[in-house]
Amino acid sequence: MNDQNLEPGKYLHALAYRCTPALVGDATVHLRRLDTETAKLWGTFTNQCRKRFGKEEAQAPYSIATTVLQVITGGYVHFEPYGPAPFLVSRQPIDSNLLSKAFALTHGLALGQPVETIDLRQPPELARRIARTPEREFALKEHLAGADGEQPEAPNWLYKTVGWGxxxxxxxxxxxxxxxxxxxxxxxxxxxxxxxxxxxxxxxxxxxxxxxxxxxxxxxxxxxxxxxxxxxxxxxxxxxxxxxxxxxxxxxxxxxxxxxxxxxxxxxxxxxxxxxxxxxxxxxxxxxxxxxxxxxxxxxxxxxxxxxxxxxxxxxxxxxxxxxxxxxxxxxxxxxxxxxxxxxxxxxxxxxxxxxxxxxxRLSMRQSTMTLPRRPTDPEKVSAQEYKRRKEERELTGSKEPLLSRGSLFPSAESLCASVDEAGFKKLRIACLWYRDETRQRMLQTFCHAFGLSPAGLDTQEGVELDLYQGRITAAFHYVPDFLRPGRGRDRAEALGAVGASLRSRDGVLVGAWCETEIPHADDFPGVDARDLDDLDAKPQTKAVMARLDVPSQYLKGRGKEGVIEPNGEDHAAQMALLDLYRSLGVIDERISNALQSKSSFPVDRLAHVGVHVRQQNRRYGEKGEPKIVVTATALVPPQSSQGAWSLLGWSSAAPVWRPYRSAQNAFHTHPYPEPSAETTSYRQKWDGAADMVERALGDLADELDGVPYTVTVDAQSARRMWDGLQNVRLGEHLGQAGTDGKSSRYQLPGARLGQDAPLAVIRLNTEDEEVPQPVSVTHLGKKEGAEPVEKDTSTLLFEVATDFGTPVWLLCNVPRAYDGSGAGRLGSKRTRWEAEKSVQSEDRSKRRKGEMPQNFYAMTATEILPIGGPSDEAREALSAMTARLCHQTLFWSDRSRYPVPLHAARQMDLDHPQYRREVADAEPGSGDEGEEAETTV
Known part of the structure; x- marks a missing residue:
């Protein structure tokens, strides 16, 4: 990118280059494309392996052949026996006789034949056909020229081999x-x-x-x-x-x-x-x-x-x-x-x-004209003179107060009440369920921060309501150790006892439960296999009980790796847990409505915004059956009047009815993850069935919205299996082309077949680090002639990628809080790990220093935002900015999320499900970083 040819503005630099014919030069590979008959023989071989091992998911172990060929030919070999165009590709030519022997050995060994009895002079038909497949030498540049106005459609083998040279x-x-x-x-x-x-x-x-x-x-x-x-x-x-x-x-x-x-x-x-x-x-x-x-x-x-x-x-x-x-x-x-x-x-x-x-x-990426919403926790804005005055005053007085004040992390009590009113209730009660006094104190301390209360003389009595705000928001504490402690062999619903009756939302009172929890540790349950510890976890068990009572719940960990967590200073975990409880209650406060306000003439604040989350639940240890598909969705709905509060609806594949978010989440958590239908026998049918569910859900939502237009936001990584129109190579294809080859999805885009009830636009997000360019820095080109470019290490702005045709795509740059937060140190910003500073031990506290090598070094990330559809370029830019703003202002903490509010809320419904198990990263056995019994956790 030549800065002299660019207009003034801010430009993002990323580790991304156009892969042109000039870049790969004269690099070649040697390719064998397997024909249909050979592919069928490989399928037969795979079925034989499955029968032998008794596993439906087993694949023929082709790594035997590829490792053999890698060792013999120097290393660069890739074999792709599955998919629509199976192939074998290598950097160097492979002798056909060697190939026959390698696959003959693979075939025999995989089926249990002793190696010395395999007759290499009489290889099986599969090995003979692979060896007889013509090998052709291809120049990579022949497949990289691209066609004007078209998305590149290079063969799969090119993506596997271009990195070699x-x-x-x-x-x-x-x-x-x-x-x-x-x-x-x-x-x-x-x-x-x-x-x-x-x-x-x-x-x-x-x-x-x-x-x-x-x-x-x-x-x-x-x-x-x-x-x-x-x-x-x-x-x-x-x-x-x-x-x-x-x-x-x-x-x-x-x-x-x-x-x-x-x-x-x-x-x-x-x-x-x-x-x-x-x-x-x-x-x-x-x-x-x-x-x-x-x-x-x-x-x-x-x-x-x-x-x-x-x-x-x-x-x-x-x-x-x-x-x-x-x-x-x-x-x-x-x-x-x-x-x-x-x-x-x-x-x-x-x-x-x-x-x-x-x-x-390089790809050109210029800053988009977007202003980020001001968050309550952002530092106040003051003039340069005022900032200088405060700094001088602090130096004179020796004060350690921050120069710029920040607002509360929590939404105002007034906006909480407005959301509760919008939901049809008059009062909010938070039931605090605890079994350690330290956790009870942390909850109480968090309420003081959230509602500006003085802790002096403030205490709790069992089951007695504590007024948090004008009698309209209260808290009630309940000591229920048998209900909350980890373990097995108890009836959790019975352990809740009479407390359960007071948790129900009725008589105009909306109730949410804030519960203590901990991850069961092997030390507390000697003799229990590490893989069975999940069964002792009280959180999924108690969450299921709460869901059956239609009580939204969130959890606060009372004990961590270092022991019981004491109430002390800024308790971020407790603050985030309370905010997440508000999310579970479906509370949409003024922070979100402020983020949706825009200077664009396109009215994003008068649209409903839907998030659809999709995940495949693979089998865990000891489980049987086909993987399950989990689908959840939310709709952020604008108020009918300018003074009203936004509302949040929810839907799930387990309880496929739109209802208030809190009830939709509880209904979802009451049911197990949906089992795959016995009628879906193929991969394509499975994902078409999931897309069909979403299509019906969007049709039902259109009826609920009664004419309010809406957008749909999905994650590219999971959703493109359901909608082919989300794939780059299919962008812009006509709806009628979907599903015509028997391999593509029946649905081009979410809701595309709903006619006048179809979404106004579909917003595709991609947060996958392997697919989104890695940002590294920003250059600011000023308007004054002769002005030197200003280099910046990081950015939190939205950048428009210069595309060759079609609609633009945007990258939202994110700076991790651990990198840019207070006291973060910005590790890795000026040195690589090869230059990491060592620790310093000293009696003088001011000279002590932690070593840098054990610490995490952080970098920017990027979220790719692609609005598909929409009435105009201006609308698409506004939708992209709106998505960025809803990532910037979250419901659940003070900083950014990788997903905007509707998609985050839909995703969280799944992550909070009782069947979604928590995991802990253990120490590596024998590393010296683990406890005495760590070897048993493997």
């Missing part, structure tokens, strides 16, 4: 740090980069992490060329191989990429797949690196067995990983933090510019 170009140039140090990047077999030669190590020594750089090819809406997206992350290295999911392995020989190997086996027994070793041994190839992985696994398993036999603590050696770098399956506690930081990402952009040179074309 580009990563090598990036690795050819040393990664330059600001202090002059050069970091070596190595290509890996995923098409990315890894800095194995310069790992990060903790201060105590013996624990490692490495920098991995992703090189991905994605499409962006209405951009002619696919986009090359770069990003960097911290990959923690495990002390143990047997508890890891994958391993990075340095292959022998020069110029070979680092091999990423998938490990298999149960926890504590992970190793290289035995069939892969047997296949390579039968082919008499050098597979020493894989043998090293197997040998290390055997050694660690012996250590584990010894520790169990002698009842000793399991501890693995602390040493440099050498050739094998295990990556843990979970994000365990680790002495090296996550994230590479903003400075690292800016250096990565400079590195890509140096490696790609003039071949790289």
């Amino acid at each position: 580009l990563a090598e170009r990036l690795a050819a140039v040393p990664f330059q740090l600001s202090n002059g140090r050069e970091i070596t990047l190595r290509p890996d077999t995923t098409g990315g980069l890894v800095a194995l030669d310069d790992p990060w190590e903790n201060e105590g020594g013996g624990r490692y992490a490495v920098c991995r750089t992703a090189v991905r090819l994605k499409t962006l809406p209405n951009v002619q060329h696919p986009a090359l997206l770069l990003d960097a992350r911290v990959s923690r290295i495990s002390s143990s191989l047997i508890f890891s999911s994958t391993a990075l392995a340095v292959q022998p020989g020069e110029g070979r990429p680092v091999l990423e190997v998938k490990l298999n086996g149960r926890g504590g027994m992970k190793t290289i797949p035995r069939q892969t070793l047997e296949a390579l041994g039968r082919l008499e190839m050098d597979y020493s690196i894989l043998q090293s992985i197997a040998k290390r696994s055997q050694q660690e398993q012996k250590l584990r067995e010894r520790a169990r036999a002698f009842k000793e603590r399991l501890q693995f050696p602390r040493e440099h990983p050498g050739q094998i770098w295990p990556i843990p399956a979970k994000n365990y506690q680790h002495p090296i933090g996550t994230g590479v930081g903003m400075h690292h990402l800016r250096l990565l952009r400079a590195h890509a510019d140096a490696a790609f040179g003039d071949d790289a074309q």
